[in-house]
Each structure stands twice: as structure tokens, then as C-alpha cells.
Amino acid sequence: MSEHSRPLSRSEEKRQRILETAMDMFCSQGFANTSMDAIAREADVSKQTIYSHFGSKDDLFVASIRTKCLQANLSEDLFNEQESVGQQLQRFARLFTELVLSDDAIRVFRTCISSADQLPHLGQLFFNEGPMNVITLLTLYLQRVTERGELAIANPHGAAVQLLMMLMGEGHLRRKLGLPYDTQSAAHHEYLRSSVELFLRGYRA
Missing domain, CATH: 1.10.10.60 (Homeodomain-like)
Known part of the structure; x- marks a missing residue:
């Protein structure tokens, strides 16, 4: 077991x-x-x-x-070095958006926003443990593939933020406003695929 x-x-x-x-x-x-x-x-x-x-x-x-x-499996184990960079980033994109667009994530985000004036440290705690950890995870991966010559990224941290913001897209805006968004839809999957492909074209070695 x-x-x-x-x-x-x-x-x-x-x-x-x-x-x-x-x-x-x-x-x-x-x-x-x-x-x-x-x-x-x-x-x-x-x-x-x-x-x-x-x-x-x-x-x-x-x-x-x-x-x-x-x-949500957003840890170092997510990246499988036997697969192509594109395959790994596509899987990352799916897991990341399933988490960040989930009901729980949106509720926590709203809790931090509503508490920002009275408890500003709460947002910092959330940022450090949630978003910053994901940014760091992706940054380290992009550093590794750059060192191997698979991508050409001068600023892995900045590139990681770019990709994460692109992946959140319309879905995050809709979910923050209480509007529906289906992370299992064909349209969402196509958006993730095209976003990753655009990212890879921009940083192709």
C-alpha cells in the first residue's frame, strides 16, 4: 500500500x-x-x-x-523530465488552473481581499504560501530547462509570472466576480494549449 x-x-x-x-x-x-x-x-x-x-x-x-x-499536486514531483517541456507545462497549466479557479481558492482570495484593510498581514501570508510558492516552483523549472538549452529565458521569475497570469486569463476574472467558468470545457483546454504554445514560441532557444 x-x-x-x-x-x-x-x-x-x-x-x-x-x-x-x-x-x-x-x-x-x-x-x-x-x-x-x-x-x-x-x-x-x-x-x-x-x-x-x-x-x-x-x-x-x-x-x-x-x-x-x-x-492539487503542485509540487516538484509535477515535472517529469522524461517528457517534453511542452507536455510538462501543459500538465502544469491544467493543474494550476483547476486549483486557482476552484471554489476554495476563490473563497480564500475573497477572504484576503475583504480583510486587507484590517488584517493586511493575512494577504501576505496567503501570497507567501500560495502564489509565491507556485511562482518559485515554476521559476526553478524554467531555470533548469534554460540551463539545458531547451528554452532561452533571461529572467525565469518574470517568465513564470507571465505564464501564470496568462493561464489565469478570463476564467479568474469571471470567478472573482461570481460568474460561472468551466475548467473542464473544450474551450478552456484549448486556451491552455494555445497559451503554453505562445509562451514556448516566445522563449524558444
């Missing part, structure tokens, strides 16, 4: 339940209005259990964001 399919221990189950409960409450009630006591009651655990897993409410928020990225 693989690590990913093995049954969770009681401690892991509690941790997962705390994370899911916290994210739901942060998004529905707002970060400032969600107490650790309320999370403990809703998750059916003691407050001491929460603090044994997470040192503070900020740490719990950060862990929730990190977990969403890992569940």
Missing part, C-alpha cells in the same frame, strides 16, 4: 478535520471573526489539540493554504 493510499492515523484524521473546518470557517465568517475555540467546537476536538498541531491561528491559515496546493 502506498503512502498516499494508506489509512490515516487518528492524529492525521484530526489534523485534516481541523484544516478543513478552519478553511470553511475562515471563508464563511472571515478570518478575524473565527476563533480557535469555534474551530475546536466545529471540528469536535479540543483547543489544545489544535495548538498541538498548529502554533497559532496564522499558522493554521498557512497550513490550510499549503495543504490545498499539495492536494
